[in-house]
Amino acid sequence: MAYVEMLERDKKRFQNVYDEADVCPLGSGALAGTTFVTDRSFSAQYLGFTKVSANSLDSVSDRDFVLDYLNACSIGMMHLSRLAEELILWSTVEWDFIQMDDSVTTGSSLMPQKKNPDAAELIRGKFGRVQGNYLSVSSMMKGLPLSYNRDMQEDKEPAFESYKTYSESLKLAALLISSLKINKNRFSAELKGDFMLSTDLADWLVSKNIPFRQAHSIIGKVVAYSIANNKKLNELSIKELKTFSDVFDQSVKDYLDIETALNRKKSFGSPNPLMVSDQIKKWKELLEVD
16 A cells, blocks of 8 residues: 555656646747747647746746656656565565566576566666666756757657656556465464564553553563574563563463554554555545546
């Protein structure tokens, strides 16, 4: 769901790019307008613009709309790159959270059992090219005096290349997501008694009237003990826990279950299953409308 939020911001960012570019420069001339009587508002309306540029010198030398577009592509590719990295990690034998489809992977030239996550790696790798296009045009513009300079023709290739790379990466990312298989049991087994529940244990101590600062210190020592003894939190006995605080009792075990831990989340935007379900429902409805 976090990546859905990122992609929605990307969508809004491109809408802002469109709105900012919705200014008609026609009638600005080479740099200082014209001596002939023209109706620039009529021209703008006829061409589908909602606004007319107010300064001819700026109109001719402006490439902000290109930079805005390249920036939007760069941020969008950065989000896809982060998603690709997550998928690559999760598909490894060590993580084994997901399995990528054969249509987005290739075999190894040496190891028969290996599946290379080529599609995800290419998405991750192409971010640098798109970011470089933004830097290329911004570096070109930063030393130019008013108004038009021939350097500005160098804005075309980066803009077209970023469009092609980003749009194709979006399609590839959609294929990656739609075709992957999730190992749900692996998630459950991995999170049972995991140290990420340490904060939940601290919250449990706070519910027993122990100040959070003190609770934080106690649980820190519990975690250090668990690591030293190669144990997960749910593998610790009440007797062991009591060596750190007499407050511990059997009820603390409920806080070491990932499902109950998630259900205890109360704040909006948290991973409470009911809240996540509501978010999924909301986004499905929005996507159907779009």
